Amino acid sequence: MPRRTATMLASTLVLFALLCAGVFIKVPYSEMSPGPTVNTLGDSHGAPVLSIAGRKTYPTSGHLNMTTVRVTGADYDMSLVEAVYGWLAGDNIVVPHENLYPNGKTEAESTQENAEEFSQSQQSAKVAALKQLGIPVTARVIVSTVVKGSPAEGRLHAGDVIKSVDGAAVNAPEDVAKLVTLHKPGEPVEFTIVPAKEATEAAKAGAAAPATSKVTINAGKAEGDGHAIVGIRAGTDHTFPFTIDIKLADVGGPSAGLMFALGIVDKLTPEDLTGGKFVAGTGTIDDTGKVGPIGGIQMKTIGARKAGAEYFLTPAENCASAASHVPDGLTLVKVSTIDDATKALEKISKGDKAGLPSCTG
Template identity: 75%
Template sequence: MPRRTATMLASTLMLIALLCAGVFIPVPYSEMSPGPTVNTLGDHDGEPVLQISGRKTYPASGHLNMTTVRVTSADYRMNMVEAVYGWLAHDYKVVPHDTLYPDGKTEQQSTQENAEEFSQSQESAKVAALKELHIPVKSWVIVSTVVKDSPAQGRLHAGDVIKAVDGTAVTQPNDVAKLVTKHQPGENVVFTIVPAKAQADAEKADKTATQTQDVTIKTAASNDSAAKRAIVGISAGTDHTFPFTIDIKLADVGGPSAGLMFALGIYDRLTPGDLTGGKFVAGTGTIDDNGTVGPIGGVEMKTVGARSKGAQYFLTPTENCAAAAKDTPGGLTLVKVHTIADALAALKDIRSGDTAALPKCTTKG
């Protein structure tokens, strides 16, 4: 066989081998792409996204769209060819698998966690919107979760209201950890609680629960640091009672990133006039009970998805601005927001057409 032919044959076989390796050998990456975007002021699957009863509401036009990201499943194994395509494509982002599923988290575990975060984001969106409208909301600290095989298991239960720890009144969830860690591991800590059932019964009767009980728990040592902290094995959260009913109907969505847009949608429906002035505004961002907007993942995918549906403005958490501004879709203005008040101020400028002073995102933030 002539040397030239042999060289060409060897090169061809090597190329085939490389292509086969690229197709069949998995790489530790996952893929993100633009997901659906839903108008919080409109309908989804035939029913309004926001359903409010017991309070006067107002019609709203325009768009306040929440945005989402699609991700590959936990058991999906990407090959090198797909990874390279994702790196080169504008509408996809390839990230390490552990970024989406850390510590070997299964898809079921991730879905459950996202559902819990989504539920909490809805509650915080309601609280933030009503606070901005100066509508009172009753709040209290509760046992959110109890860790299996921890000192608290069987002693405290999810939904128990924490009134005090060692006789000191509790007003915020982080008060609980601060008071517990004043102890050394092995010491007793006393929780004053309203049992979850008693609290639920009081809420149904529209009364304030008064039945309390003291629960003594021996603390254990934490496993997360060299200096062992005292723990009991619970996480504390906040529960609320609203003066009227607000339901958010949106299935198959998870995570906390729609909080800001839900809050704005609720605010719009409870006030006369249109927040957007009929404009197409989309956005993203977590929100806490005080209206502070937090960063999210996949912002580049969300801006692409929003613009493809016609969005003109995109409300962007301050901490996501630099990443979003590196590749802004044409025709989309990125507006920097840190609080719900910032977002409302920006919407005022948008609907008035006075957009020159809008706080726009740059690659520096």
Template identity: 75%
Template structure:
């Protein structure tokens, strides 16, 4: 057999061996890629994304698209060939598996956490939009979660309204931890609560909840290094009652990053005219009850997804601007926003065609 043929055969066999090895070798990485974008002003799977009843709404035009990121599942183990291909693909991103699923988080746990964050983001989007419109929203502090095997388990329940701790009125979630940690581990703390069932019944009947009761819990020591804090094993959050019904219909989406775009969509439907002036605007960002826009993950994937869908402008959280500006997709203009007010101002400039001075994202 000629030497040249032998060399080619050996090289081919070696390549086959390397490819097989690459397929068999598992690496601790996951992949992120651009996901679907959905117009919050439009429909998804045949029904409106935003459904408002009990309040006058107005026709809308254009796009206010929320954006998503696809990620490989927690249980998927990427092989070396897939990792190399992902590194070479411009629009994808390969990251350590633990970045997306820290502490060995399972797919089920990750899905549940994303669903909870998505639900909370919807509530905050509603509150932020209505506050911007000066529409009153009733709010109160509730038990969000109860830690398993904690002192509070069986005594407090998710949805219970926390009226006071040790007789001191609670006005915001942070008050709860502050009042509990005034105790030493092992001391009793008294919660004044309205049970979740009573609160739900009162809301349904459009009345003020009654039946507040005192619940005494013996605190435990935290797991902190150094000095231990007194804890009871709950997280406190905020719940709201809205003066009319706002439903957000969007399945198979998780996480908090659509908050800003939901709030803008709600605002648009509740006001005359069009926020976008018919333009295609996309964006991302968490939002809190006061309209503050927060950073999100996967910004590079979201800008690509928005551009591919047809967006011309992308509302970008201020804290994500530097990363997004490093590799902005061609034809997409990044607009820096820090609050819902910033976003509304930018949309006014966009619909009026006065875009020269839109806040820019820079790498610096």
């Protein structure tokens, strides 16, 4: 066999072996890619994303699209070839598996966490939107979760309204822990509550607050510094003056909060918030209307532009990352609060692009 032919054959075999090795060698990485976008003013799977009953609503136009990111599953084993391809692909990002699933988090645990965050983001979006419009929202401190095996198990239940601890009024979730830790482990802590079922029925009927009950729990001892605990997490529940339903399947996490809130504001406002423009965006939101950062910002801007967005509402803390790779034809708009976002939309609806707060690298 001629030397040249032998060399080419050997090179081909080596290349083939390397390719085979690349397919079978697994690497600890995951992939992020642009996910679908959904117009919060429109429908998803044949049903409105936002439905409001018991309050006058107004016609809307344009788009206020929330954006998503696709990620490989917790159990997905990425090959070396797939990792290299992902690094080279312009619209995808390959990141360490630990970044998406820290501490060995399973697929089920991640799904459950995302579902809880998504549910909380909907509540905060409703609160922020109504506060932006000056519509009163009633808040109350509740038992959010009860830790299994804790002193509170069987005594307090998720949804119970906490009125006071040891006779001291509770006005915010953090008040509960402060009052409990005034005790020593083993000491009794008296909770004045409205049981969850009675509180829910009264809220639905618009009736007066039901009678309270007193529950005494002997405090346990926390691991570490040994302070007193009862084994609950306190949270906030809100009573809205009318019904707001948010329905969106196959989406998790808190990053759609801002766009849900803006969709609610638009439907409850006589003026057309977008002026028919295609606006997309992202960002968490809290009850006060503060917009927080999210992950995968570059993937979301790519997905938004592919869907047709011309403007992208960007959390201030994500601006630098987003500005480092802006899809052609997309204008990044910097926002820190829902008020920032509504003012930006007013400018967008009027075509005042020059007056928009922009993101810089």
